[in-house]
Amino acid sequence: MKYLQISNQLFIKNRKKFMAQMQPKSIAVFNSNDIYPISADSTMPFEQHRDIFYLSGADQEETILVLFPDAMSRSHREVLFVRETNAHIAVWEGEKLTKEKATEVSGIQTIYWLSDFDKVFFDLMTEADTIYFNTNEHYRQSVQTQTREDRFIAKCKQDFPAHQWAKSNPILQHLRGIKEVEEIALMQQACDITEKGFRRILGFTKPGVWEYEMEAEYLHEFVRNRSKGFAYTPIIAAGNNANVLHYIENNQQVKDGDLILMDVAAEYANYSSDMTRTIPANGKFTDRQKAVYKAVLRVKDKATKILVPGTIWAEYHKEVGKLMTSELLGLGLLDKADVQSEDEKWPAYKKYFMHGTSHHIGLDTHDYGELKTPMKANMVFTVEPGIYIPDEGIGIRLEDNVVIQEKGEPFNLMRNIPIEVEEIEELMNS
Known part of the structure; x- marks a missing residue:
């Protein structure tokens, strides 16, 4: 990123405000945006989904934020999943978030590789009654493509049909409208x-x-x-x-x-x-x-x-x-x-x-x-x-x-x- 690193205190504060508005025994999930193809091997420049950025500061593709304030384990009340980096990725794509760097950027102590998501998320969902889905309800929205968030919501409804659903957007409309x-x-x-x-x-x-x-x-x-x-x-x-x-x-x-x-x-x-x-x-x-x-x-x-x-x-x-x-x-x-x-x-x-x-x-x-x-x-x-x-x-x-x-x-x-x-x-x- 070209910009200077932002203090993670902003994102810690934003998460605290969001979680204060969540129902008891509820979990909220936020996905990064996809990298969208143009044609052949060309892609559009990556733009992070603003909600996951607002709550974590993570400015990278293939990232998932999970907030679960009532998790039995304190370490699972805030969890960030990031794409596992390695020497090959570093050579071809450049620096990606390490677990240590992800904590530094976000202030989140529990960082998992994305490959662990399904297992960890299933375990957390056994403790939760309600899941907050992050739908786009902006008054000007006109989305004509399936997003990563859309795919997650569809899979979650299929895998966890007995859970209640709630919307994160009303909370975000209120919080993001008033700036820190x-x-x-x-x-x-x-x-x-x-x-x-x-x-x-x-x-x-x-x-x-x-x-x-x-x-x-x-x-x-x-x-x-x-x-x-x-x-x-x-x-x-x-x-x-x-x-x-x-x-x-x-x-x-x-x-x-x-x-x-x-x-x-x-x-x-x-x-x-x-x-x-x-x-x-x-x-x-x-x-x-x-x-x-x-x-x-x-x-x-x-x-x-x-x-x-x-x-x-x-x-x-x-x-x-x-x-x-x-x-x-x-x-x-x-x-x-x-x-x-x-x-x-x-x-x-x-x-x-x-x-x-x-x-x-x-x-x-x-x-x-x-x-x-x-x-x-x-x-x-x-x-x-x-x-x-x-x-x-x-x-x-x-x-x-x-x-x-x-x-x-x-x-x-x-x-x-x-x-x-x-x-x-x-x-x-x-």
Whole structure:
């Protein structure tokens, strides 16, 4: 891994919180992700399942975590199974976790080789009444392939039909949504790396460059700062490309007079940042571009102040809609008749701002976190309003990542990333 080793105290704390929510005489199992094939002998780069990482810090394939707080043997209350390493694997694939290293990373004292799993797990299940399955219940999930977790669940239901089943996801939605101090520090590091990439781009961008060249500049800066790269597929959208919300081709040449919308950010230690900035290709906003830009920035700043403990996510978005409606009236994009005759299910502002304003962020870019209960301190959200005007070739979105505080306004993890019109123009022309 490129990142510096994380203190295992974070993972010890996370496991303690999870186990405190488990039913009596219950066991929970978490599997690593598969390495997914492309074709022939090619595979996609390995990405660890965020839940097993959150609870153990183990960032390696073929890993299983078992939590059983009521196990008769104290040594079996936390168990990590890892792939047995040897000299051959070391030569061909590089260093893998030894038992000693697995303990160092995770804080788990009992480490077995994966080949021992079936025997040990059967023995533990004779003591348990309930097993927690780790299903994916994220509101945006759209999984079309069988995962390692899916295969484990199917086998477990077949082998242990008399056990009760429970879901780990509701516990994880609550726990992962509220960040520990150590997690916020890792997210700050991801944001700081993103800042370095953005400042590099401000000095690089000019009419005639290609979107993919800008993507490459970001990647260079991210990787040289211990990130493995992008937290998500980057959007580098010049001109009207910015009006395609998920434009990822990044294959067009930047023209004089274009605005360039960049939704691009670094990960660090599996934690995401999520930034959007919009800059003028030639280093100078036109008056119209500036007016729309400042309207988006005002909405972002006002929306951020609403993110306080007790706020309900759905109600928050309604309030942001009112802020955006006011700005669109001021820009002449809506008139009072548009607002008076609007459909409540699709308000008038949605013509120019059709996506949500905020989502949880953390180990996943669209992270776990409760959305139907009041917001709590140490939740981390994006704030990302936009205005999209295809007829004028203008698409502007601005996005920061903020931490909800017990009192006062949220803390902006991207406070040092330039966003004001004057600062962007000055840096692009210096």
